[in-house]
Amino acid sequence: MQIEEGKITTKNGNEYVLRSPEKDDAEAVLAFRRDVAGESAYLTRYPYEIENSPEKEGEIIGNYLRAEHLIMIGIFDGNRVIGVTSVSPVGLNFKTRHRASAEIVVRKEFWNLGLGTHLLEKAIKYAGELGYERLELSVFADNARALRLYKNKGFVDCGQIPQAFKTMDGNYHDEILMTKNLWRF
Numbered sequence: 001m002q003i004e005e006g007k008i009t010t011k012n013g014n015e016y017v018l019r020s021p022e023k024d025d026a027e028a029v030l031a032f033r034r035d036v037a038g039e040s041a042y043l044t045r046y047p048y049e050i051e052n053s054p055e056k057e058g059e060i061i062g063n064y065l066r067a068e069h070l071i072m073i074g075i076f077d078g079n080r081v082i083g084v085t086s087v088s089p090v091g092l093n094f095k096t097r098h099r100a101s102a103e104i105v106v107r108k109e110f111w112n113l114g115l116g117t118h119l120l121e122k123a124i125k126y127a128g129e130l131g132y133e134r135l136e137l138s139v140f141a142d143n144a145r146a147l148r149l150y151k152n153k154g155f156v157d158c159g160q161i162p163q164a165f166k167t168m169d170g171n172y173h174d175e176i177l178m179t180k181n182l183w184r185f
Contacts, residue, residue, distance in 0.1 A: 001064070001071045001130065003122075008075065010113035017076040018122070020065060025081070026058035029074070032081035032107070033057075039108040041167060042143045069097075071126045075106075075115055082107045085119035087127045090136065100132040116146075120153055128182045135182055140165060141174035155180045 005019040021029050030052055037047040052060070064072040064086065075083035083106040090099040102123040106115045127135045139146045141160065155178040164175030 001068060001126070003071070003073060003126070008115075008118055010110075010115060012113060014113075016082065016115075018118075019074060019076065021061050021072055021074045021081070021084075022065070023058040023061050025074070025079075026054045026061055028076075028079055028081045029061065029084070030054055030057045032084065032105075036105050036107055042140045042146065043105065044165065046168070069130055071123075071130065073119065073122050073126070075119065082110050083115045083119055085123045087123050087130065087132070087135070089132075098131075098133040100127045100130070100135050102127065102135055102137045104137075111145075116149055117153075120149060124153065124180065124182070133182050135180045136178065138175050138177050141176050147176065150178050153180070 002020040003018075005017060007015050008018050009015050030050070033052075034047045034050050037043050037045050037050055061072065064070045069092075070086070070088050072084065072086040074081050083104075085102060085104045087100050087102050090096050090101050102120075104116055104119045104123065106119070124135060135155075136158075137150065137155070139150065141147075157176055158179045159177040161175040161177070163172035165173040167173065
């Protein structure tokens with residue numbers, strides 16, 4: 001699914017473009033994924049574990065653009081990707097196709113400007129429009145900023161996986177699973 005291009009303004013007054021990435025953005029999206037993987041301990045991969053080629057990333061973006069049950073939204077500063085959210089189904093079978101999973105990632109230099117909140121609101125909005133009844137995500141248990149954001153937007157804890165993540169320094173981190181009901185009453 002592709003969204004209509006728009007503009008967003010941050011807390012400090014800067015304006016950025018909000019749109020679905022296109023295949024031509026594959027290198028920028030790939031660079032974004034590698035960059036942010038090295039900026040935060042709260043992502044599930046290290047930069048060297050992101051092995052996609054620009055061509056493969058372009059295929060993934062193309063899949064998001066064509067599919068009626070997927071969405072990827074980027075925030076762009078010129079051609080540079082500074083934030084991404086995506087919504088995808090947990091499963092395609094009848095018993096799970098009402099559930100979607102979301103990711104929200106923002107470059108560290110743009111934290112605390114409201115971009116994560118904006119991306120999360122878009123993920124919630126479009127997940128509902130795509131017909132999903134429940135939106136799910138997971139978060140490192142010690143990521144207080146993300147937990148606060150998700151709870152403020154109506155997500156509730158629905159489980160915890162002890163020692164779900166092991167970092168290169170040998171430390172373990174629990175994972176909190178969160179969900180938000182999207183049913184319209």
